[in-house]
Amino acid sequence: MRADLELIYDWVPADARILDLGCGDGTLLAALAKHKNVTGYGLEIDPDGIAACLGKGVNVLEQDLDDGLDNFVDDACDLVVMTQALQALRRPDTMLDEMLRVAPECIIAFPNFAYWKHRLHLTFRGRMPVSRSLPHAWYDTPNIHLSTFQDFANLCRAKGITIVDQAVGSADHEGHWSSRWWPNLFGETAIFRVRRGR
């Protein structure tokens, strides 16, 4: 499993009802269902991802996140998970509100634009960073709302959302002292666990 998914896997409590926004091939939901008795649904628009979910017995709905979560009632589940999708949304801030409407808690993982390699790329090459976590060119990237670890923390504060847990991940730096002390600089992927209200 991808490093960020492994961390999220640990954070999800047993028996939870969850919603995985941008669930990909359903790896996380399938593992959670098998070992932690977690139930729920994945939302995905990639046809291959959807077929893979169906093959695993993961409930998957073809649904564009930009269309919102109107088909889910308030507190429809215990937890909403979203990995590597926030930065591709038209309005990440309203989606955050939507997520905390359908569940009291959510876990969000996204590429940290303030990662030191991105900073170097921009500073010395004078060009938009292209990296393992941001592989697209500026003109064809789906990532239209890039942000930093610090930006997201500030948004939560402004919205009165409680940050329960935060972490950064990457294949190289996970658990390294530097990413614990300067996550905004050394974290390639930012992971937040937030709760509705203060």
Added chain:
Amino acid sequence: MTASFPSDSVGLVTPQTATFESPLALACGKTLERFELIYETYGELNAERSNAVLICHALSGHHHAAGYHDVEERKPGWWDAYIGPGKVIDTNRFFVVSLNNLGGCHGSTGPASLNPETGREWGPTFPVMTVADWVHSQARLADRLGIECFAAVVGGSLGGMQAMQWTIAYPERVANAAVIAATPRLSAQNIAFNEVARQAIRSDPDFHDGWYAEQEAIPKLGLKLARMIGHITYLSEHSMGSRFGRDLRSDQLNFGYDVEFQVESYLRHQGDTFSTRFDANTYLLMTKALDYFDPAGQHGGDLAAALAPVACPFLVVSFTTDWRFAPARSRELVTALLRAGKSVSYVNVDSPHGHDAFLLPNDQYEAVFGSFMQRIHDDIERRHSSTGEHR
């Protein structure tokens, strides 16, 4: 001569008829004292009787879903693209049951059958069927075949409504449901199209209030019109446009009312063919069954409440250009299942073919539907190997 069929065909198939002598109470208040169902099966029922898949047919469908009735048959069964060895509904894995519904005109008891009470053809007096009635009759057939629980109940369009109804009426007898290009209820526009089709049939002078058979007449014109109207709703504007455009049959305009545009010729041909092979009373009855279907109706319009008994995972599939039962109708069902806390997956397949897309080959459709059926097969296998360990 040895029959040569494609290697992924179920090949030569022979329909069978099951006769039921105990009465079937119907939603309309009447009772069918005895009835017959014609059906076909493909593949083998396993020892545990756990691999049966029920195929429910649409408005003008029947029991002949796959394979060929004889070597001369030009076209295979209506869902041959999806049923066969190695296909989505893999007959090497599943025991597939496909029947003609009550009220049909392909061999099951219907308007053209004799009413034992009068010794006369049922004709227009054949009871109006509902989707729920069909499902009860299908359950009788399942009993007869020794199937306690279907691995899957599958259907497109009106067939999808039957699959839905199965999960409400017999939740313990359905392990999975696939509801394709269907709707939890018809819209006013859907009912309006059906009504025009019915009026076309009923106003044909050869209809004789439904007693046309006794008059040795066939309301061909009415049936033809009904089919032409129906056919328009099965295709998308795009598929009609790309197939026919404004193409003319001859090089010039004739300034008359004979067939000029290719699309006119096509529709007339579809209507003519249909009018000689389908029964008018059956057509009326099937459209009524469509109109009446509304499981939420008995729950104050609350579909989630109607779906409360559901105990199996759903696959709901719609098609982007289907305007007869548009994707939004499928999403209504999905949302209700979500509200009821049920297992559901939903896919809106990209296709230019409108409502008819559910019958046609399509890579994306085959991939998602195939993965769903594969998982059902895996579940059956897993269950058998785990019960094997306990022995």
